[in-house]
Amino acid sequence: MKLLITFSTLFLFNVFYIQLKAQENPDYTEISDNLYVISNTDGGNVAFLVTKKGIVVVDAGATPKNGKRIISIIKSVSDKPIKYLILTHFHGDHINGISGFPNSVKIIAHSSLTENYKQFNENNLKKYIDNVLPSYLVNLKLQMGSMKNKESEEYLTLKNDYEINQEYYNDIQNIKFREPDITFNDFYRFRISDERIMLECPGPGHTNDNILVKFSNHNIIHIGDLVFNKSFPYTIEEHGVDIYNWVKTLDDLKKENIFTVIPGHGEVGPKLILQEQSDYFKSLAQKIERLKKQGLNLDQIIAKCDLNDYDLIGNEDQFKVNITVIYNQLTTSKVEWWNF
Ligand SMILES: [Zn+2]
Missing domain, CATH: 3.60.15.10 (Ribonuclease Z/Hydroxyacylglutathione hydrolase-like)
Structure with a gap:
């Protein structure tokens, strides 16, 4: 997947x-x-x-x-x-x-x-249906074709991936x-x-x-x-x-x-x-603000923040995005908003 x-x-x-x-x-x-x-x-x-x-x-x-x-x-x-x-x-x-x-x-x-749907979802959906999923499926097929052992775990994993994404591809074409x-x-x-x-x-x-x-x-x-x-x-x-x-x-x-x-x-x-949701944002914001005051830039701040400090599992790719968004908002907003 x-x-x-x-x-x-x-x-x-x-x-x-x-x-x-x-x-x-x-x-x-x-x-x-x-x-x-x-x-x-x-x-x-x-x-x-x-x-x-x-x-x-x-x-x-x-x-x-x-x-x-x-x-x-x-x-x-x-x-x-x-x-x-x-x-x-x-x-x-x-x-x-x-x-x-x-x-x-x-x-x-x-x-x-x-308005949001038209601005964001429609284009993404079209991209997914026209390009992203078809090329991914073709790619999987090629990989599967190049494998000799059709019983291997690797082959079966690819095959499973292919079937799930094919089904998903059929399903999303009906989105209306x-x-x-x-x-x-x-x-x-x-x-x-x-x-x-x-x-x-x-x-x-x-x-x-x-x-x-x-x-x-x-x-x-x-x-x-x-x-x-x-x-x-x-x-x-x-x-x-x-x-x-x-x-x-x-x-x-x-x-x-x-x-x-x-x-x-x-x-x-x-x-x-x-x-808990509010505390997550507040503690991350406090940390970012402290590091900002020490003169660190966004990349340096990202490097100093460890997602394992938070007791959260799933969407780990969003951690950097969370830091960036908070950093940007702290830069443009004058409010010390973690204090309330
Ligand atoms: Zn959402």
Whole structure:
């Protein structure tokens, strides 16, 4: 699965694709009455709330096939119709499953999501379909053809890689974006049956269109990729990342009456995982600022930072990116933002 990892920074596709293959049947957990989470290793975590009047889903999975799988899991729990699909942000691993959902589902998202999709995802998808994956598959075929021993472990690994990527290639050709039916800038609140759902955009953090989904009756929040529980977070400058505001958002949320947090990636956790995400950024920022004051440049600072100092596994290639983004933000911003 070298290819998907190499190109993971494109972030259109998910980096955990191979893990799903090993697991095949992602399960669901009921974390509160009628509120379920699908720990979706094939993309961002999905939540769904079953009410008497229909089902509300948060995030759609990484590919059409993944979207269909999510729907089949939901259908195994309830035969109520899916009424709403809320998208936490525009990254492909959270929204490319849309085409697996029926057209009758009303999509709700931030008003910048469509523009972001057109600006970033569309071109990346085309590049992937037209060039990246086909040339990777051809390359694998050539390597396999040059091998004499078709029983060797090396050959079988390549063959497995080939089959997974071929399937993935077929799957992503069916990706079809649908513009949201309901969009908002700051807040959107609605009721379905006796459930209250509160959506809020806290401003830029992980992306400029990230929203929080609060299940008010349950004191549970789906926070999208504002929390990567126990792995390194994606921080992409072109996508409007703002770590200062990201930390501020997490610290504000800590004051709220929240029992459980559904992160974009990683396990569902208690409120503490908000703190852990915020602490990661703060401690890294403090270190960078200290080294900056000693006169070190960005490359020297990167060399002085060790990812093993952090108790995180996964997305290790993002560690340098995290440092760079924080360094740049510390350089342009006057706020000593780790102090709050
Ligand atoms: Zn994301």
